[in-house]
Amino acid sequence: MSTQQVFRLRNPALLVAMAAAFPVVSYAASAANVNFSTGSVVGINAAGVQRPLTRGADIGNGDTxxxxxxxxxxxxxxxxxxxxxxxxxxxxxxxxxxxxxxxxKEKGFFSLLKGGLRTITGWIGRSSRESYKVSTSVATIGIRGTEYTAGLSPSGETLAVATGEGLVEVCNNTGCILLASGEAGVAEKGSPPRRESSRPRLPPAALPPSNDDQREFVSGDQVNSAGLPAVGASFTTGHIVNTGGVFHGDSTVSLDASGNLIGYTSGSFSSSIGTASVADSGTSDTILKWGRWASGTSTVDNVSVTLSANQGVHLLWGVPTAIMPTSGTGTYSLLGGTSPTETGGSLTPGTLSSASMSVDFGALTYSVNLGGTISGVATTFSASGAGSLTSNKLNTTSLTGLIGACSATGSVAGMFFGSSAERAGITYKLDDGTYTVVGAAALKQ
Incomplete structure (x- = not known):
């Protein structure tokens, strides 16, 4: 049995270090496509015509x-x-x-007529709360976040909702409640919605294995004891992989049995660990994880690259912040990161010994400082820079510093993670004309 599992991520964003964002793929003539179906699944159009829905099937406006x-x-x-x-x-x-x-003009208006769902919202759910709504027989659901679970009782008289990330508003004709990350609530006909201590109980999420025993899941199905995706479970969407600066969102992510990232696809771009291994990895909690591929041949954005033990593809991935603070400041310190490497492989991996960042959420600016060693502990490096924010992204900005005694320049980019921007992930590059040092760092507020 294969130990590799595949997770279809809602928006997963992966932060892999390289330098451009790839757009969400849009479907020309349909609102949506079926990523996976098992058992009896049918589509019914507005005229009442019924058809089976299998993987890849188009779904349009008015379809049930x-x-x-x-x-x-x-x-x-x-x-x-x-x-x-x-x-x-x-x-x-x-x-x-x-x-x-x-x-x-974007909008997403839906109806949950029966049963239950888990959802991770896309661009529409984040751009304007007025443009998204799910109606039920009991109450309506509006969002200011990215992930929630909802279920109707068999009688249709009770709606249970739980928020995974962000903020969800549940309203009926007697009142409204706001449910923040980790909170749950219930709405019943004729009564104001109220908070509850338990999440909606939906049917088991188990899926039959395919021929290669890989499985697909949507966010929130299962996690391991650390709260991270377990084998046979998925991470929340909106993930980021950064390998030198490229932000990959809306990705399909593959994990090994230990939960390490071993591959991802984003649009027409595909990356996989290949014959390389995970040289170092770590995690902060349920929010952010990091790792480095080395010692083998990997595919990075459709390009084959051969990596020595002294090189690496540096990766960060996690749950990006859906609703950013609009005022105040934040101070971030080093939580962990990959071992800094020299792109040519001439120096042995080192240690990222310090990283800090100051953010002004009102002014949409940030400043960052980094320090560490390369070639074991023989050569030190340091760098600093200041840049701007756009939504939850730390825009690419210039770094200046030193590698050993030589002046160096480079760049840094990143993103905020967690429901309240309590984590940040960055990748950096520093070049003195002879050596180029790269790495990834996770920061905590």
């Missing part, structure tokens, strides 16, 4: 997706949103508009 007993489906919308439908569920796309960019 119905799962039977034991049936499950995972739907990917063109804005990057993911919806995982539980058995005996009916979910309708009432009005969905997305042109592939923010033009003020």
């Amino acid at each position: 997706i119905r799962t039977g007993e034991g049936g499950r489906a995972q739907i990917r919308f063109s804005d990057g949103a993911m919806v995982s439908l539980q058995p005996q569920t009916e979910f309708r796309i009432d009005d969905y508009q997305y042109s592939g960019k923010a033009d003020g």
Whole structure:
């Protein structure tokens, strides 16, 4: 049995160090596509015509997706949103508009008619809370975040909602409640929504293995004791991989049995560890994880690269911040990171000994300082820089510093992670004309 598992991530964003963002793939004539289906899953159009839904099937405005007993489906919308439908569920796309960019016309209005779902919202859910709504027989769900679970009782009289990341608003004609990350609530007909201590109980999320015993899941199905994706479970979407500066979002991520990142795809770009190994890895908690591929041949964005033990593909991945602070400041310190390497492989990996960052959320600026060693402990390096923020991204900015006694320049880029920007992940590059030092760092507030 293969120990490798595949996780279809809602928006996972992966932070791999290289320097451009890739857009969400949009579907020309449909609102969404089926990522996975098992058991009885059918689509019913506005005219009442029914058809089976299998992997790759298009779903359009006015369509209702119905799962039977034991049936499950995972739907990917063109804005990057993911919806995982539980058995005996009916979910309708009432009005969905997305042109592939923010033009003020985007909207996602849906109805949960029966059953339960887990969802990770895409661009529409983050751009404007007025443009997203899920209606039920009991209450409506609006969002200001990225992930939540919702389930209707068999009678349709009770709606249970739990927020994974961000903020969810549940309203009916008697009142509203806001549910923050980790909170759950219930709405019943004729009564104001109220908070509850337990999450909605949805049917088991188990899926039958495919021929290669790999499985696909949507966020929130299972986690291990550390709260990270377990084998046979997924991480929250919106992940970032940064290898020298490239932000990969909306990715399919592969983990090994230990939970290490061993591959990802984003749009037409694919990366895999190949014959290389995970040289160093670490995690802070459920929010952010890091690692480095080395000693073998890997594929990075469709390009084959051969890595020695002294080189590496430096990776960070986690759950990006959906709603950023709009005022105040933050101070971040080093949480962990990969061993700094020299791109040519002429120096042995070193140690990132210090990293700090100051952020002004109101002014949308940040400053960062880094320090460490390369070639064991023989050569020190240090660098600093200041840049700007755009939403939850630390925009690429210049670094100046030293490698040994030689002046060096470079760049740094990153992103905020966690529900309240309590983590930040950065990748950096520093070049003195002879050596180029690269690495990844996780920071905590």
